[in-house]
Amino acid sequence: MTYKTILAITERDVSADTIGKALGVSRAFDAHLTLLPIGEVPNLPFYGSGGHGYIDIWAKEFDQRKTELITLASRLEDQLTREGISFDVRPVLSSEAREDNLVARHAIYCDLAVVLRSGENGLNSIEKNAIDGALFDSGRPVLYVPNVFKSDRIGTKVAIAWNSRREAARAVSDALPFLKGAEEITLLLVDPVVGDNDHGEDPGSDIATVLARHGLGVNVQSVVSADRAVSEALLDSLRELGANLLVMGAYGHSRLRQNILGGTTREMLEQTSVPLFLSH
Incomplete structure (x- = not known):
């Protein structure tokens, strides 16, 4: 693909x-x-x-x-x-x-x-x-x-906002062409919850295994939000990693032809200085 x-x-x-x-x-x-x-x-x-x-x-x-x-x-x-x-x-x-x-x-x-x-x-x-x-x-x-992103290199250092939801899984699949060309891939899990209904017993390991079968090595990083919004925690992590692409699910719904973006998705679009790869 x-x-x-x-x-x-x-x-x-x-x-x-x-x-x-x-x-x-x-x-x-x-x-x-x-x-x-x-x-x-x-x-x-x-x-x-x-x-x-x-x-x-x-x-x-x-x-x-x-x-x-x-x-x-x-x-x-x-x-x-x-x-x-x-x-x-x-x-x-x-x-x-x-x-x-x-x-x-x-x-x-x-x-x-x-x-x-x-x-x-x-x-x-x-x-x-x-x-x-x-x-x-x-x-x-x-x-x-975003306009403030001045580099011509997009997707060499990729971060993935992973939360074990459908939208995130779709984003990872859709972004495979970028991931296969990346020099470094980091999974970011904000406040991961251990359990069968959440991230599993070893948060991030299941999706890391899926990507490994595509020949992709990934780093798994848990992010503690503390008193920050999820968007702020992600943006801080992107700066620390020096990432030039964030892959994430886009959350929201359509109501009578009016599309409503979720809070974190909207905040990321408004505040990011790094390109975002979004799938719904």
């Missing part, structure tokens, strides 16, 4: 350096790269709030955003053509309410969805909707790359 089609989702203000991170992942797996730059359709004015004048202003802003997106697509095509890889670029304007469906529709036809964070102050609506759509509605794993 490997990744041969990679979808990278970004917004219209993306930089060449940010695209370079998706390019690096694509090169690592000799994969086709599909770029999906998304521009948001401006909000329609309320009917009667200003007559045709407001409609004209909206139409002008719509045309401007469309032009900006076409210009971006052309720049991205030039950048990737120079790199000599297999790629395509699919610029699209979408309303915020439909972005998750849009991403899911494209992500279904890839092996891995990459969400590139462009800013530093929290997730914007495009990034959040892209993660929700890919995780909950496409069945594909997501590689989330």
Whole structure:
């Protein structure tokens, strides 16, 4: 198993350096790269709030955003053509309410969805909707790359947040192409509970055995959270390890088409400086 089609989702203000991170992942797996730059359709004015004048202003802003997106697509095509890889670029304007469906529709036809964070102050609506759509509605794993991560090396030192739950098991399986290329793998168990219904008699040993059968050696590390949140304990461990990828299950549920991320998953997305590999 490997990744041969990679979808990278970004917004219209993306930089060449940010695209370079998706390019690096694509090169690592000799994969086709599909770029999906998304521009948001401006909000329609309320009917009667200003007559045709407001409609004209909206139409002008719509045309401007469309032009900006076409210009971006052309720049991205030039950048990737120079790199000599297999790629395509699919610029699209979408309303915020439909972005998750849009991403899911494209992500279904890839092996891995990459969400590139462009800013530093929290997730914007495009990034959040892209993660929700890919995780909950496409069945594909997501590689989330924060803007503050500057290295072009992703996945050489991998940590796995292991808690013996379905989502974590799915993440480990989906991440095998990364794991097989890693120089070092560490299992992180936050406050593991010994017992048949939890981590077993020797926490971490069962999943370590599974990975060993794939030819992968792992270190098992128990993490005591003390008075820290689970997300804080994981982030501290990542810094201590010098990890450049965390594999973890993404927790949450879908409620009447509204996808709700679990607390730890949401906190990790908002606070991490290290790429996250997420599966639901």
